[in-house]
Amino acid sequence: MKSFDVIVIGAGHAGIEASYASARLGGKTLMLAVHEDSIGRMHCNPSIGGLGKGHIVHEVAAFGGLMPRLCSETY
Numbered sequence: 001m002k003s004f005d006v007i008v009i010g011a012g013h014a015g016i017e018a019s020y021a022s023a024r025l026g027g028k029t030l031m032l033a034v035h036e037d038s039i040g041r042m043h044c045n046p047s048i049g050g051l052g053k054g055h056i057v058h059e060v061a062a063f064g065g066l067m068p069r070l071c072s073e074t075y
Helices: 014-025 051-064 067-074
Strands: 006-009 029-032
Touching: 006 014, 014 029, 014 067, 051 067
Parallel strands: 006 029
Antiparallel strands: none
């Protein structure tokens, strides 16, 4: 049986950031997604910030997150 330090369920906005943060810190990370082709697909989701989305995206970028770059690449 394989063991992991972190198991992330979902591969959208939060799942990608959680998996990336865990891996950057050296954690053995498993990310689970329903469909392999949807991993990292980050469409414009109003649940991420609503009207303040631009500010949140800049903050995520400042901390080295993937969301700003992947949102531009996937949609």
